Amino acid sequence: MKILTLLIASLGFLASCGPAGPSQRTEEEIWKLGWRMIESSIEENFVLADKQFDSLRNISPQLDLQYLVVGLKVKNKLGKSGEIATLLNAQEEAALQEICAKQFSPELPSCASTPAPAVENQELQAELIRMYVADQAARGNIVQDIIEKYQIDPASVTPGVGVTVDEQNRNRLKEIFQQHGFPTKQLVGRDAMQGVFLMIQHSDEDKEWQQAQLSNVESAVKNGDMDGQSFAYLYDRIKMNNGENQLYGTQFSKVDPVNKTVELAKTDDVENLDKRRREIGMMPIEMYKRLVLQDL
Template sequence: MKRTLLMLILSCISLTAAAQTATDAFAKYEAKEYRASGEMYDKVLKAGNGTASDYYNAACSWALAGNKNKAFAHLEQAVAKGYTSVKHMQQDSDLSSLHADKRWPKLVEDLKKSVAAIETSYNQPLKNELESIYETDQQIRREFLAAREKHGMESVEVKALGHKMEQIDKENQEKVVAIIEQHGWPGKSMVGMQASTAAFLVIQHAPQEIMEKYLPLMRMAAAKGEASNNHLAMMEDRVRMNKGLPQLYGSQVQMNPETKQWELYKVEDESNLDKRRAEVGLGPIKEYLKRMGVEYTPPSGESVK
């Protein structure tokens, strides 16, 4: 599965489903209550609201719960609905229990055929370049988080990796800016979703002037279905925060200088925050912040547990 941690996209679970039940399913997954997670995903899918990611996530939960039949059924639906990450599926430890099953080779082959058919219209050299950029962007952040966890934020190791990350970000920004200037925003029909996500990540990590310059292009891409609406929401929030304006979607947090604790950055029209989040495919703010260890206090001032 895939997990979103602030602006870092790392392995675990996809959080793009807007339904409360999908959010609950993710919470059960994190609590290692895999059967309960699978059952909650099943309710989402039975209602007809499932995306390829939802089916894939349900398969992961059922595989970990020991129900191979349900796991394979959901993976087959994920492939049918356009799931395309062959490498991720093959390497995902959540699905390791399925590898010895005779159905696994056929599933992988079906996915490869599906991907090949989809990718016939892709700009393959550009896709490969952006996917390589995606890996460098994420790898240094995996290393940074691991070092921070092991050695602490003020450690020599973390500071060294921070400098390394700045250099990698600068190199990636130069590459992605050149790509956008030549090709426009690299949408999913041009390069696929992961490669398109790489452009978002790199620009999101860029200085304010670069984000502001290319934000209008990303807006147009999202309006055409070529870029993710929830990625756009994150960039809108980041740009507004950097300008000292309230954010719209609650994707940004900040360190309180007095308490040294993370907290939600100020939000415009906070009473309608969850409504706006749902419109762009983001789950409830309480659950989003909970996954980062931040307790949410709504506008009424009443603490939400």
């Protein structure tokens, strides 16, 4: 599920896009339009995505950074460097640092003078990034952008003989948590924190330990160290592992690529599912179903 893995890493704070236009839209309408723009970009319909992004900017004075980053990538694909520069110049430092860390933007003038967010423990960051790359490689997902960004040697992520990647990562995470506590973005950076989440998510062979991390992930979300989707995916995973109903619709009981159908695993309060997904920063459930089928 390569596309979905990338989307899990979406960013969760607001960025300035200039004054709002005269149109007033509900949060739900903005949310749906934002995710339609993201879907258009995934489908490489960049002209449509650009129009949708401009519509978002006209109706909302502030956008979730996930929408802004995708919109900037779309404009970059279309060669609209002037518009990109204008948007970047309007950002506060924290948002600009996050944007400039993306692979498409380091060469832009506004990013040239913007330092990358500092981390307190670069050695630990590098180790967690290697573990993250190994976790994804074991699932057939080569995170080339991460490999290039951190100059990872593929040979350095090979698991020990007779030890599964998940077990090796989990055992090392336990040691890291014992030594450093639960990591933070300030300690190891956002990419490494994404890796920490995925390794916890893939710790089904130690369900007790996995469940014990839910409160840590919840605190990390509240502190801005992880995004809300991380909590939702882990919450549902734990519920399903315990034979209970999920809440956020992240898990499926059936995926049929031949007939192009998917069925949600048992979910509590389906009527309000999209409301919960919107509140935590996730895409509409019908879009999620489409992307699951596309990603097979």
